[in-house]
Amino acid sequence: xxxxxxxxxxxxxxxxxxxxxxxxxxxxxxxxxxxxxxxxxxxxxxxxxxxxxxxxxxxxxxxxxxxxxxxxxxxxxxxxxxxxxxxxxxxxxxxxxxxxxxxxxxxxxxxxxxxxxxxxxxxxxxxxxxxxxxxxxxxxxxxxxxxxxxxxxxxxxxxxxxxxxxxxxxxxxxxxxxxxxxxxxxxxxxxxx
Numbered sequence: 001x002x003x004x005x006x007x008x009x010x011x012x013x014x015x016x017x018x019x020x021x022x023x024x025x026x027x028x029x030x031x032x033x034x035x036x037x038x039x040x041x042x043x044x045x046x047x048x049x050x051x052x053x054x055x056x057x058x059x060x061x062x063x064x065x066x067x068x069x070x071x072x073x074x075x076x077x078x079x080x081x082x083x084x085x086x087x088x089x090x091x092x093x094x095x096x097x098x099x100x101x102x103x104x105x106x107x108x109x110x111x112x113x114x115x116x117x118x119x120x121x122x123x124x125x126x127x128x129x130x131x132x133x134x135x136x137x138x139x140x141x142x143x144x145x146x147x148x149x150x151x152x153x154x155x156x157x158x159x160x161x162x163x164x165x166x167x168x169x170x171x172x173x174x175x176x177x178x179x180x181x182x183x184x185x186x187x188x189x190x191x192x193x
Contacts, residue, residue: 002032007108010055013080018128028118028125032108037101044085044099052109053084059105060166062174065097073177075139076102076166082132088112102170152181153189 004011004025014020043054046066061083063075074097077083085095089112119129146155156179160167176186
């Protein structure tokens with residue numbers, strides 16, 4: 001069984017973003033399984049189901065689609081976040097995207113059934129769940145607006161303000177892909193600082 005002391009980052013995040021009590025967190029711990037994964041390990045694969053979601057205690061992941069043989073990065077997740085296939089969780093379908101670790105990572109898996117049950121039964125986790133979905137919708141909305149209205153340099157500056165950890169720890173090719181620009185363009189923008 002996972003102990004509360006094993007998930008300090010996740011616990012802190014759930015406390016500050018939903019007000020989860022230690023009792024709720026201990027109940028959650030009873031549903032978690034630890035995973036230690038190396039850099040570039042595929043956690044979720046296109047066309048597959050896992051039956052699980054993954055809390056990130058240490059490390060970073062990125063989500064991406066394969067488009068004409070090219071990886072197109074759609075998002076990044078860092079410590080305290082949760083990653084899963086939205087297609088699987090909400091529609092019972094195989095994933096349309098990949099999630100991989102960007103660096104050596106410590107994750108905690110929870111079955112999608114257990115996740116749905118505890119989120120429904122614990123008010124603080126339900127509030128956290130709503131908040132993360134609201135934040136994700138806002139991120140997607142901003143990203144879409146920025147791609148349509150901002151220069152590449154302004155998109156990068158906005159991204160760097162929103163996601164400084166990703167800028168520090170992520171691969172430049174993945175960041176360029178997320179921003180919809182080429183690697184040489186991103187390198188030039190970063191050199192102009």
